[in-house]
Structures are given as structure tokens and as C-alpha cells.
Amino acid sequence: MFRKKKPLLIVYLLFATLYLLCCNSKPEEKNTRKTIDYIKQIPGINDTIPAGVPEKGEVLIAYSDCYTCHKKDEKSVGPAFKDIAKRYPVNKTYIKKLAQKVISGGSRSWGYPVMVPHPQLSFEDAKLIVTYILSLKK
Numbered sequence: 001m002f003r004k005k006k007p008l009l010i011v012y013l014l015f016a017t018l019y020l021l022c023c024n025s026k027p028e029e030k031n032t033r034k035t036i037d038y039i040k041q042i043p044g045i046n047d048t049i050p051a052g053v054p055e056k057g058e059v060l061i062a063y064s065d066c067y068t069c070h071k072k073d074e075k076s077v078g079p080a081f082k083d084i085a086k087r088y089p090v091n092k093t094y095i096k097k098l099a100q101k102v103i104s105g106g107s108r109s110w111g112y113p114v115m116v117p118h119p120q121l122s123f124e125d126a127k128l129i130v131t132y133i134l135s136l137k138k
């Protein structure tokens, strides 16, 4: 009789310990914050970017002052280029709109301070630069 009950007891104890191990300590959960993506994507069609254009834009950017306020991957004085790319679809309408904004400067799209105007940039160059920025979309 007694001999037969012993395995049952062991099984019971095993389950009890397992229960205590898994259910008593809820690890980590409390302090992990879920990351929320705050960037609202504007819906629109993405055109294919012609070969060579982003490369030209990247060179032009290097000759301008953009990197004093922008970084590629993280926000700085202005939004990260990758975040801008995430937000806007790559097509003529937005490339023109953003190129115009780079030239005339401005604020209020991102809740950041003001972007200085860049009147020395031609519209064509500004469009190349913006195409480069939007090509960072991943």
C-alpha cells in the first residue's frame, strides 16, 4: 500500500515545486516598456527611385549644413532622416513639397524648432537631397 503511494507523492511534490517556480515569480514583465512607433506614416504610392539619384543627394548633403541639425539614425535638433523617410511616401508630390520646405525652412511638421531656410540650394538639388533622405526608408 504505502509503496504504491510514494510515486504519487513525488509527482505531487514535483508539480507543487513547478507551480511555485513558474507562477510565483513573474519575471521582468513589470518593467518592460513596449516601444510605440510614434511616426505616423502618410499613406501614398512609393515610386521606384532612379539609380544614382540618392547617391547624388548624399554628396550634396555633405556640402550643405544639414548634418548640423540632422542625423541619419537618431533625432537631433531636427528629426532623424530615417524618421522622415518613414513618414513620407517617395513620390514626386512629396519630393517637391519637402524640397520646397528645405529651401524655405519652417516648422510645425514635427514639433521641433525651426529649420533654417536654404535659399542657396537650387530646387533641383533640393529634390535630389530629399530623394536621398526618402530612400532611407526601410
Ligand code: HEC
Residues within 6 Å of the ligand: 064, 065, 066, 067, 068, 069, 070, 077, 078, 079, 084, 098, 101, 102, 106, 107, 108, 109, 110, 111, 112, 113, 114, 115, 116, 118, 121, 129, 130, 133
Ligand atoms: C538649424 C537646424 C537645421 C538645419 C541646418 C537643417 N534642418 Fe532640416 N529640419 C530641422 C528641423 C527643426 C526640422 C523640423 C521642422 C518641423 O517640425 O516642421 C527639420 C525638418 C526637415 C525635413 C522634414 C520637413 C517636413 O516638413 O517634414 C527635411 C526633409 C529636412 N529637414 C531636410 C533638411 C536638409 C536637406 C537640410 C540641409 C540642406 C536641413 N534639413 C538642414 C532643422 C534643420
